Amino acid sequence: MEISPDVHWVGVNDTESKFFESLWSIPKGVSLNSYLVLGEKKKTLIDTVNDNYFDEYIENLKRLIDPEDIDYIVINHVEPDHAGSLSKILSIASKASVISSKMGIDFVKYYHQVPFNDISVDDGDKVDLGGKTLKFIMTPCIHWPETMCTFLGDDGILFSGDLFGAFDSIGDEIFDDKIGKDSIYSAKRYFTSILSPYYGSINSALKKLGDLQKPCRVIAPSHGLIYRNDPSFITKLYADLCSGKFEEKVVILYGSMYGNTKVLAEAVSDGVKDKCVKVALFNATYDDPSEILTELWKAPAIAVGSPVYDCYIFPPITNLLELIKVKRIRQRVFGLFGDYTWGGGPLYQLQNKIKELGSEVIGSFVKSQGSPTANNIESAIELGNLLAEKAIKNTKESSALAPVQDPFCPT
Numbered sequence: 261m262e263i264s265p266d267v268h269w270v271g272v273n274d275t276e277s278k279f280f281e282s283l284w285s286i287p288k289g290v291s292l293n294s295y296l297v298l299g300e301k302k303k304t305l306i307d308t309v310n311d312n313y314f315d316e317y318i319e320n321l322k323r324l325i326d327p328e329d330i331d332y333i334v335i336n337h338v339e340p341d342h343a344g345s346l347s348k349i350l351s352i353a354s355k356a357s358v359i360s361s362k363m364g365i366d367f368v369k370y371y372h373q374v375p376f377n378d379i380s381v382d383d384g385d386k387v388d389l390g391g392k393t394l395k396f397i398m399t400p401c402i403h404w405p406e407t408m409c410t411f412l413g414d415d416g417i418l419f420s421g422d423l424f425g426a427f428d429s430i431g432d433e434i435f436d437d438k439i440g441k442d443s444i445y446s447a448k449r450y451f452t453s454i455l456s457p458y459y460g461s462i463n464s465a466l467k468k469l470g471d472l473q474k475p476c477r478v479i480a481p482s483h484g485l486i487y488r489n490d491p492s493f494i495t496k497l498y499a500d501l502c503s504g505k506f507e508e509k510v511v512i513l514y515g516s517m518y519g520n521t522k523v524l525a526e527a528v529s530d531g532v533k534d535k536c537v538k539v540a541l542f543n544a545t546y547d548d549p550s551e552i553l554t555e556l557w558k559a560p561a562i563a564v565g566s567p568v569y570d571c572y573i574f575p576p577i578t579n580l581l582e583l584i585k586v587k588r589i590r591q592r593v594f595g596l597f598g599d600y601t602w603g604g605g606p607l608y609q610l611q612n613k614i615k616e617l618g619s620e621v622i623g624s625f626v627k628s629q630g631s632p633t634a635n636n637i638e639s640a641i642e643l644g645n646l647l648a649e650k651a652i653k654n655t656k657e658s659s660a661l662a663p664v665q666d667p668f669c670p671t
């Protein structure tokens with residue numbers, strides 16, 4: 261499918277996998293976008309696809325060229341959803357040189373133990389394809405440290421890798437002609453599931469890409485729609501997601517085996533609504549973690565409730581708290597509640613975990629023994645009131661930005 265003269269989408273849609281990264285549900289699949297740029301002298305692939313889809317991929321290429329004739333394979337990102345087919349492509353395109361960042365070339369060698377010519381590029385380096393020139397822009401830590409973008413200035417196309425990506429297969433409608441609520445949500449869900457901890461690096465990348473001398477008319481990411489109608493739609497969405505600004509809302513996460521903790525969760529929710537603040541209520545067993553993260557990303561106030569389970573916190577809640585840690589959901593206020601029968605002490609494990617997350621616990625811990633009493637419910641409503649008030653205050657005054665401590669990805 262043509263994007264502009266001699267620039268083609270040659271990707272595939274992964275409709276088989278139930279989870280992306282074996283972690284994030286993808287009920288509508290995900291596209292693995294690869295692009296073919298045909299210069300007058302040089303034929304170039306931008307990224308490849310997961311090697312499960314190699315057969316379909318090579319057919320896509322054969323419709324346009326003889327794959328043996330490929331001169332360059334640009335690897336913006338070495339994660340196997342994009343570079344996975346490289347060994348197989350190189351076995352056919354034996355004269356091709358692999359172009360990547362310096363770290364990218366190292367990473368390619370870890371995954372693809374086959375001989376190949378390599379060209380490592382740095383910021384601003386260019387490769388002439390004959391009538392078309394590729395320029396490389398180092399945008400490290402767009403969730404891996406080796407990542408870069410490739411800009412085809414002649415056509416104004418930015419091949420942005422995972423940056424600006426989205427979940428959901430795109431079928432034959434590869435362009436942003438019909439951006440609806442679903443596509444906005446799939447872009448947000450992709451960001452919060454995959455990229456969010458690296459918002460500092462994304463902000464640096466956005467600034468760098470904003471300084472491009474030639475106008476960027478098309479954004480072609482490695483997942484999801486290609487933005488040609490309105491590329492500013494996705495850059496604005498990212499600027500907002502990485503702004504650190506809160507939205508006035510409270511997210512409630514609870515687990516419950518027999519419905520008692522759920523009664524408390526609903527009372528907290530009522531308390532939030534009393535103050536006319538938006539609330540999102542999630543059951544840790546049944547609700548999709550990536551949907552939960554999408555709501556959590558801009559939430560200033562969070563309530564967490566758990567029953568005691570074998571002297572511990574209920575495991576689905578522990579899992580969610582681990583995800584909150586990994587995805588650096590920090591600088592929030594938390595309210596806590598829970599239910600037990602013979603020993604409520606383990607609920608205090610929640611308090612320590614929240615402190616480890618770099619957030620603050622507010623209000624009193626609402627604990628019920630067996631079925632919640634009227635007093636317990638009253639306390640849960642008060643906790644909801646308090647969280648809502650804090651959500652209103654912190655949305656006006658505070659920021660969610662906190663530095664990511666990854667030695668490979670300084671921000």
Ligand SMILES: Cc1cc2nc3c(=O)[nH]c(=O)nc-3n(C[C@H](O)[C@H](O)[C@H](O)COP(=O)(O)O)c2cc1C
Pocket residue numbers: 515516517518519520521522566567568569570571572599600601602603604630631
């Ligand atoms: C497998 C299992 C383990 C439990 N372990 C504990 C425990 O260690 N301490 C405790 O006080 N209650 C324990 N309980 C009791 C629950 O915390 C109690 O039933 C609570 O009301 C469940 O809340 P829920 O209705 O929200 O699921 C356990 C219950 C189950 C089913």
Ligand SMILES: [Fe+2]
Pocket residue numbers: 337339403422
């Ligand atoms: Fe990736």
Ligand SMILES: [Fe+2]
Pocket residue numbers: 339341342422482483
């Ligand atoms: Fe990816």
